Amino acid sequence: xxxxxxxxxxxxxxxxxxxxxxxxxxxxxxxxxxxxxxxxxxxxxxxxxxxxxxxxxxxxxxxxxxxxxxxxxxxxxxxxxxxxxxxxxxxxxxxxxxxxxxxxxxxxxxxxxxxxxxxxxxxxxxxxxxxxxxxxxxxxxxxxxxxxxxxxxxxxxxxxxxxxxxxxxxxxxxxxxxxxxxxxxxxxxxxxxxxxxxxxxxxxxxxxxxxxxxxxxxxxxxxxxxxxxxxxxxxxxxxxxxxxxxxxxxxxxxxxxxxxxxxxxxxxxxxxxxxxxxxxxxxxxxxxxxxxxx
Amino acid sequence: xxxxxxxxxxxxxxxxxxxxxxxxxxxxxxxxxxxxxxxxxxxxxxxxxxxxxxxxxxxxxxxxxxxxxxxxxxxxxxxxxxxxxxxxxxxxxxxxxxxxxxxxxxxxxxxxxxxxxxxxxxxxxxxxxxxxxxxxxxxxxxxxxxxxxxxxxxxxxxxxxxxxxxxxxxxxxxxxxxxxxxxxxxxxxxxxxxxxxxxxxxxxxxxxxxxxxxxxxxxxxxxxxxxxxxxxxxxxxxxxxxxxxxxxxxxxxxxxxxxxxxxxxxxxxxxxx
Numbered sequence: 001x002x003x004x005x006x007x008x009x010x011x012x013x014x015x016x017x018x019x020x021x022x023x024x025x026x027x028x029x030x031x032x033x034x035x036x037x038x039x040x041x042x043x044x045x046x047x048x049x050x051x052x053x054x055x056x057x058x059x060x061x062x063x064x065x066x067x068x069x070x071x072x073x074x075x076x077x078x079x080x081x082x083x084x085x086x087x088x089x090x091x092x093x094x095x096x097x098x099x100x101x102x103x104x105x106x107x108x109x110x111x112x113x114x115x116x117x118x119x120x121x122x123x124x125x126x127x128x129x130x131x132x133x134x135x136x137x138x139x140x141x142x143x144x145x146x147x148x149x150x151x152x153x154x155x156x157x158x159x160x161x162x163x164x165x166x167x168x169x170x171x172x173x174x175x176x177x178x179x180x181x182x183x184x185x186x187x188x189x190x191x192x193x194x195x196x197x198x199x200x201x202x203x204x205x206x207x208x209x210x211x212x213x214x215x216x217x218x219x220x221x222x223x224x225x226x227x228x229x230x231x232x233x234x235x236x237x238x239x240x241x242x243x244x245x246x247x248x249x250x251x252x253x254x255x256x257x258x259x260x261x262x263x264x265x266x267x268x269x270x271x272x273x274x275x276x277x278x279x280x281x282x283x284x285x286x287x288x289x290x291x292x293x294x
Numbered sequence: 295x296x297x298x299x300x301x302x303x304x305x306x307x308x309x310x311x312x313x314x315x316x317x318x319x320x321x322x323x324x325x326x327x328x329x330x331x332x333x334x335x336x337x338x339x340x341x342x343x344x345x346x347x348x349x350x351x352x353x354x355x356x357x358x359x360x361x362x363x364x365x366x367x368x369x370x371x372x373x374x375x376x377x378x379x380x381x382x383x384x385x386x387x388x389x390x391x392x393x394x395x396x397x398x399x400x401x402x403x404x405x406x407x408x409x410x411x412x413x414x415x416x417x418x419x420x421x422x423x424x425x426x427x428x429x430x431x432x433x434x435x436x437x438x439x440x441x442x443x444x445x446x447x448x449x450x451x452x453x454x455x456x457x458x459x460x461x462x463x464x465x466x467x468x469x470x471x472x473x474x475x476x477x478x479x480x481x482x483x484x485x486x487x488x489x490x491x492x493x494x495x496x497x498x499x500x501x502x503x504x505x506x507x508x509x510x511x512x513x514x515x516x517x518x519x520x521x522x523x524x525x526x527x528x529x530x531x532x533x534x535x536x537x538x539x540x541x542x543x544x545x546x547x548x549x550x551x552x553x554x555x556x557x558x559x560x561x562x563x564x565x566x567x
Contacts, residue, residue: 088397104303
């Protein structure tokens with residue numbers, strides 16, 4: 001069994017000549033919570049749809065649970081839970097009828113958990129879907145994906161329309177799922193505080209490609225913003241190889257870069273005859289620095 | 295909790311999702327009208343065998359109903375099939391909010407089974423009245439009025455004895471059978487072209503239009519042939535269909551099964567959204 005539950009290699013997909021995803025290389029470890037970030041239009045939803053077999057790849061290779069999702073059997077689908085970005089449930093159905101319908105297709109359906117989450121989210125099972133608010137419908141969608149006991153849970157913007165309390169409850173449910181051995185969660189979000197709270201690995205997408213994918217701790221440890229100042233002869237000609245972002249004024253330069261070698265900064269400062277100071281970045285700052293130029 | 299088989303759950307779901315059909319007064323009216331039309335020829339011929347005007351009005355009305363019904367069915371088939379098993383942009387109009395395709399397509403649901411459930415639902419509630427119509431007209435034509443029976447049982451040598459009324463009734467049965475066959479053929483056509491229509495707006499429009507246009511042309515040619523020709527040119531075909539209505543119904547059902555399996559295979563190759 002591979003260490004990775006999701007593996008893609010040079011995945012590409014275009015729509016009417018527009019490349020939505022290109023050379024997309026993603027690896028998600030079993031048992032991890034993977035936070036998938038990117039600006040609007042970065043290609044996250046298309047990538048997720050390729051991962052769940054809703055779309056076919058133009059080029060490249062995708063393996064989810066060791067198989068191409070396009071060839072998923074019913075048994076494979078029972079192992080993948082999915083909540084889409086704009087998921088619409090059957091509006092005329094009652095919540096309990098929808099739960100009963102969905103449970104028909106899952107032999108491992110967890111009715112006890114379903115009840116528990118219903119109560120936790122304070123959802124009335126007798127109400128019709130159309131009578132629920134947008135956030136409550138999202139909670140029902142999440143509940144349906146969770147109660148099937150999937151090995152892999154893929155959530156596209158799960159917390160988008162949830163209030164702060166519901167978001168916290170959602171995060172706790174995700175964490176509860178992860179307590180079971182071998183369960184994996186991949187979720188995309190714009191709410192970086194949520195991602196920072198629960199994700200242990202981060203992928204940042206921009207312009208259809210995965211710009212970065214690594215453990216959150218390592219990311220925060222190595223990606224720094226450095227302010228170079230007090231230049232002896234101005235900032236003209238000041239460059240930093242492999243910097244994520246470089247902004248210059250005549251007197252100082254602001255650089256976002258990955259610091260893997262402690263001697264890099266003193267060397268740069270000596271070379272350009274200037275001083276420097278390092279600023280630590282939170283996930284939101286790192287994200288903005290990485291994708292702003294894209 | 296799991297009391298139903300997946301197939302029954304899907305049939306039940308499609309019934310609920312297709313509330314536009316079952317909750318639509320026009321659709322109910324058409325379904326009842328088609329069935330009522332089935333019963334009326336026999337009844338009218340029984341009560342008014344010598345009143346050609348009454349029967350002519352009825353036949354015109356029945357044809358109009360059938361035309362409407364077939365148009366709706368073909369649009370239903372084309373929309374469903376061109377968009378794949380999950381598509382449900384009904385001619386009776388489903389608001390976008392009611393479209394839960396993505397949810398269904400990412401559950402552990404066998405696509406072929408879902409499509410079969412949908413077809414079964416359509417078949418039982420929509421095509422069955424058409425086939426009932428066909429059977430009743432044919433039985434009526436053969437059993438009730440002596441004039442019709444003599445036409446149906448006539449040999450080519452004696453076909454000049456056939457009465458115009460008898461021909462009209464038997465012709466009604468022929469039309470109904472042809473209409474049911476057209477639905478199945480349209481399903482096959484849209485299944486065939488679905489691969490090329492996916493994601494291509496203009497091509498999809500052309501492919502969508504081709505089916506009804508070809509069917510309309512075929513219908514036009516058929517009507518021209520019917521009205522221009524002497525009865526003795528049309529009579530053998532009509533007589534054959536009415537005489538062998540049961541075998542032809544069985545053949546139609548067999549064709550429907552083959553087309554269904556073909557479409558299921560085509561959908562397995564299609565993107566859902």
